[in-house]
Amino acid sequence: MTDTSQRTRPLRVLAAMSGGVDSAVAAARAAEAGHDVTGVHLALSANPQSFRTGARGCCTIEDSRDARRAADVIGIPFYVWDLADRFREDVVEDFVAEYQAGRTPNPCLRCNEKIKFAALLDKALALGFDAVCTGHYAKVLVREDGTRELHRASDLAKDQSYVLGVLDDRQLAHALFPLGDTVTTKDEIRAEAERRGLAVAKKPDSHDICFIADGDTQGFLAKRLGKAEGDIVDESGNRLGTHEGAYGFTIGQRKGLRIGTPAPDGKPRYVLDISPVTNTVTVGPADALDVTALTAVRPRWCGTAPAGPGTYTAQLRAHGEETEVTAELVDGHLEVTFAEPVRGVAPGQAIVLYDGTRVVGSATIASTVRVTAGAV
Structure with a gap:
């Protein structure tokens, strides 16, 4: 099998540039491999903040400027595409609805499925591009019969194939992951960025949920769903306390339960079940x-x-x-x-x-x- 990150035929590549170091190095590697690369930053917020909060968040005005500067250094054309409405509908609203229904969603998978390898890919193909390039750590291998497989990155410590597990055959056929085939540490990626003259070399990584810049998921949900007081009960239905919205909990959660009564065995209690119908959270032992x-x-x-x-x-x-x-x-x-x-x-x-x-x-x-x- 061959690795598509090492394609021999030059392609027209649309590089999704978040403004971070991984996507910048991925775009630079794609250009260095001989592909005709165009950079694009996705404007995913209708009201982007000028600056991120610490290392949280992404897709801000600051990030778009960082992406543009990186594209200038690499020597590739650069554009900003507004996908804020699509992102709100397919990712943010889905995220809120899932929590409201008592489920725990992963917005990164939904973004890859609906935005980067659907909305972005469809637009790229319509404009004549062959592939979308991202800074994910994963590999696409081509079998002898021409079919493609998604594999873990060579560096398992940075592997991101989990959040790409929603991609189908068609999407894999147009995906390029230049970082997935090298066993390098993040420090080495940053060193490479610095050698290439990319100012994002020392930029902090974004983490948590990109559209919740302050990291307060419960506060974010409360603003959209409102407070709804309900009971926290044990496995026998005994009332132990109250909460301000069942949507603020997830299965397996231990912290933030605010239960004054200790368990009979003195051991910690965890969220076992969330019932949006009765607005009840059930807690119990770890086992x-x-x-x-x-x-x-x-x-x-x-x-x-x-x-x-x-x-x-x-x-x-x-x-x-x-x-x-x-x-x-x-x-x-x-x-x-x-x-x-x-x-x-x-x-x-x-x-x-x-x-x-x-x-x-x-x-x-x-x-x-x-x-x-x-x-x-």
Whole structure:
């Protein structure tokens, strides 16, 4: 198999430049490889702030200026495209609706699926570009029959294939990830940026959720959904306290419960269930979070869908570890059984299946089966 980051035929490439160091180096590498590269910064906020808050957030006016300066140094054309309305509808509103329904979404996956490799890619193809280039750490390999596979990055410590697990065949055919094939540390990427004269070499990484610049997810949701006082109860239904909105909690959460009454065994309690219908949050011991199986919906395959049941490894969080599973597609749903119980699995999260380093596909968790509490 060959790595598409090392394509021999020059391509017309649209490089998505966030204003950070990874996307700048990716664009520079694509240009150095001989591709005809154009940089584009996505304006995703209708009211961008002039400056980010510390290392949080992205897509600000400051970021667009950093991206433009990087494009100037690389020597490529540069544009700013306004996708704020599409981003609000497909990512932000989806994020709020999922929390309101008691689920825990991953907006980065939704952004890759709906914005970078849908809205952006569609526009790029319409303008005659061959591929969209990003600074993600992942690899696209081409098999002898011409089909493409998404694989983990060579540097597993920086691998971002989990958030790309929503990409299908068509999207992979037009994806370029120049950072995925090299085993380099972030310090080495920054050193490369500095050698190239890119001012973003020492710029802090953005983290958390890009459209919540201050990192206060609960405050962000409260502004949009309003306060709605409800009960916090134990597994027997005993009232332990109150909250100001069930949407502010996620399965497995320990901090911020504000329960005055200690547990009988003196051990910490965790969020076990969130009921948006009754606006109730149920808490209990850590071992009540152990999950043995789950059902996931809206599967997306990075290639041909599996023909029958199979054994894979699964990743449940962007920076989570792999765990062995058996999985089967049943009536359009993905039924997954874990070899060993896992903890803190929340509906709304994505499960991404792997065969070695190859990404098989992903799906959205709809329900789980627990060791002690049955289906949730």
